[in-house]
Amino acid sequence: MKNFLMIWVAFLCMGAVCVMAQDMRTSHLSQEKKRQMMQKKADDELLQAKAEAKEKILEIKNDKKKLKAAIADLTFRNENLKLGNIGLEKSILKLKETQVKLKADLSESQVVNQELAGFIKINAKELQSLLVQSPQSALIRDRHQFLDPILGSGENPEKFPSMDDITQMADTLFGEIKASGEVKITMTDIIDRQGREQKARVLTLGNFTGIYMLKKASGSKDEIGFLLYSDQSQRFFALSRLPSSGMAAKMAAYFKGESPDVPMDISKGGALRQLTHQLN
Incomplete structure (x- = not known):
């Protein structure tokens, strides 16, 4: 009986040892699997890190090339700027000389x-003065006013x-010279003998x-009568007294184109003023 109990105890102990051994093997396998997974993860991360490092190195090399190219370009541009500045300084010097000359020319x-x-x-x-005194100004009103800005008048x-x-x-002067030698009939305003402004046919002999x-x-x-020109108003005024009937007939005939003769005062009104006292 005692032997049986000892065998049974031994059997139980062996069973427990087997169970413990089985658990240890299972635990070892689990640990190994975890270790392998961690190793794989570490290897993957290492590969990724190496790839990233390689990419960074390549990027740095490319950036270095770009930087060198940029430095070379800046150096080249800097040299060009220096040359340009030298050219500008020469141009500025020439411009200053030109400016001095232009100032002298401007003053002259x-x-x-x-x-x-x-x-x-x-x-x-x-x-x-010529236009104001010309009877043609009674036919062309204000023709001398374009001279006011030149003279600073008014x-x-x-x-x-x-x-x-x-x-x-020049055109006005030549126009005056031409008109002063013309004989023409014009419809224009005059001041009649009663001091009223009226439209009349006017014959001008130069x-x-x-x-x-x-x-x-x-x-x-x-x-029909003679006109006197006033340079104060640049207007024609009818002579206060009418001409004799014979003289008026000659004037009317000339107006109608029936006679080549017409009385003329070469003194520009002086003789008419004296003659008016003898008319009629």
Whole structure:
């Protein structure tokens, strides 16, 4: 019996040892599997790290090439800028020399322009006086007003005459010369013997004599008489007294184109003023 118990105890102990051995083998296998998984993970991470490191090294090499290229480009551009600055300094020096010369030329041209403006102003003043005194100004109103800015008269500030102004002065002068030698009949305003403004046919014999024909009411004879020119108002005024009937007949015939002769006062009104006291 005692032997049986000992065998049974031994059997139990062996069973326990077998179970423990089995558990140890299972635990060892589990640990080995975990170790292998961790090893694989470590190997994968190492490979990934190596790949990333290789990529970084390549990127750094590329960046280094780019940096070297950028430095070379900057160096080249810097050299070009230096050369450009040298060229600019030379250009600035030349421009300063040109500026000094231009200032001298400008000062000289200002003197010449002032002399020219003074000469033109003198001629403009003479032209204005000529136009104001010309009976043609009674036919073309305000034709001298374009001279006001040149002369600085009236409300117009004085200005430097332009080529257009000079051309207009020349055209006006030649127009006056041409008109002063013409014989023409024009419809224009006059101041009649009663001091009223009226439309009349006006015969001008150059700048010497003006004769008017004024239409009267139906049934009345047209009024014909001499005109006097006022340079104060640049207007034609009818002579206060009418010409003799014989002289008026000659004037009427000339107006109608029936006679080549017409009375003319070469004194520009002086003789007419004396003659008016002897008429009728």
